[in-house]
Amino acid sequence: MNSPHTSAATPSGVRAPSRFSQFYALTKPRVVQLIVFCALIGMVLAVPGIPTWSDVQLAVVACAGIWLVAGAAAAFNCLVEQQIDAKMRRTAWRPTARGQLSNPLTLAFSAGLCALGSWILYVWVNPLTMWLTFATFVGYAVVYTVILKPLTPQNIVIGGASGAMPPVLGWAAMTGSVGPEALILFLIIFLWTPPHFWALALYRVEDYRKAGLPMLPVTHGNEFTRLQIFLYTLVLFAACLMPFIFKMSGWLYLVAAVVLSIGFSAYAWLLWRNYSDALARKTFRFSLIHLSALFAALLLDHYL
Secondary structure, three states, X not given: OOHHHHHHHOOOOOOOOOHHHHHHHHOOHHHHHHHHHHHHHHHHHHOOOOOOHHHHHHXXXXXXXXXXXXXXXXXXXXXXXHHHHHHOOOOOOOOOOOOOOOHHHHHHHHHHHHHHHHHHHHHHHOHHHHHHHHHHHHHHHHHHHHHHOOOOOOHHHHHHXXXXXXXXXXXXXXXXXXXXHHHHHHHHHHHHHHHHHHHHHHHOHHHHHHHOOOOHHHHHOHHHHHHHHHHHHHHHHHHHOHHHHOOOOOHHHHHHHHHHHXXXXXXXXXXXXXXXXXXXXXXXXXXXXXXXXXXXXXXXXXHO
């Protein structure tokens, strides 16, 4: 859709969002906030003890660069999937889906954010962080969005590698290297991603079917997807214990990880045994709490 359709997309008497609001919406702010938060956790854990003022400055600059590149990837995703987004209630409001922003304008916005973010990371952080962040952009915007998502029900599993990169980026920003601790954080998010998105796909299955996307509930059915969600939460449970086992964290984190993982697994068990759309929504929402609280516990444990 291109900008000539703008007048048709906005009902009479309803003010269209400002241009700034439209561009801001393209960056998927809530998703990018979680990405930057996970990257920040990687930064904090990479610095022993209380950070110095120079550490704080470096972290702020790195967060800004990562935010810009992540926003660029989100905007590119909106551009590629505008026709799909227009068919789904969850995404039909996006400016690209409603024809409020032209394709060239959206592409230029995405390229500009990516270029600016990459420049900031290369010049003010380090080249490794820039290249890892750019690779994550390509992995999400091209490999996942263009190739995997429309072709295979394993799109979330394989494409989840891009979504699991933020702690690695944060670690690299502060140390100039990728340590085993960063890979543990990567593994946690990688295993968290499938049950998180499949819970959403269960109660949005008709949207995905109408859009022609081969999400697991569409290709393999509701019951099979529910079983996979439960099995993934069990493997995730084990992965969440690794920071304690490898002495990245202490007992505070361990207690939080056990409680949160039992909660996620319990939701998944109930969802598998007795499905309802309402329970799928609760499972999806709890998955967000699980990851946010887990990483917050890592942060608290690091300083306490």
